[in-house]
Amino acid sequence: MQIKCIAIDDEPLALSKLEGFIGRIPELNLARTFDNSIEAMVWLKENQADLIFLDIQMKQLTGIQFLEATGTTSKIIITSAYDEYAIKGYDLNVTDYLLKPFSFQRFVQGVNKVMDFYSQNPGNSATTSGSDDFIFIKTEYRLERVDLGQILYIEGMKDYLRIVCIDKKIMTLQSFSKLEESLPLNKFCRVHKSYIVSIDKIKSIERNVILIAEHRIPVSNTYKESFYSRIKQ
8 A cells, every 4th residue: 555645844854854754664655845835735736645744833824724724635644843733633633643853653653543544445545556656658649657666767858858767768758847746755866957866776876976777877966965865864
């Protein structure tokens, strides 16, 4: 079972911790992270998530206001440093309320509640069994299935994207940003304006150059900090 989730928190360290915890649970597929709830609200208008990790005290729009405004049917796990919102949160039917700083063990307890729900109600999940193991790419006049485990890296080439797999290469006109959104964050990472790499295919990293198979891929200054943070996790 795969549970598609997003994380919303305006504190970079808290968001990074969440991303690390999520990456340790194979059943969780982290689709996006957001440092403000308004961007998340816009994303949810065109996308679905089974689970939302949601901070409460945020600028512009608080977590409670976000829930009241969206009326989302996604399962909600609140992550907050303030316990006074717990009753209000449960009034809005949240699944769990994690009080910061919470341990990985406590995090797993909350996730297990969500997993129990979807195992008993599989038809309610936005991601059916196995659907996160592959994506469909538009090539010329057809949609081609691409198994995520076969992808080495993705390269932007002017108007095209080149998806380099273990056994083939695929060219597509699909936009870089749209394709990036469809990839799970715990498996892929943007390292350059023109490159996304499959994390588990990395053989070595030396002087900001990634070696995947026999391909050398640069890590740009723009993405260097986030990439190395992901690798450390």
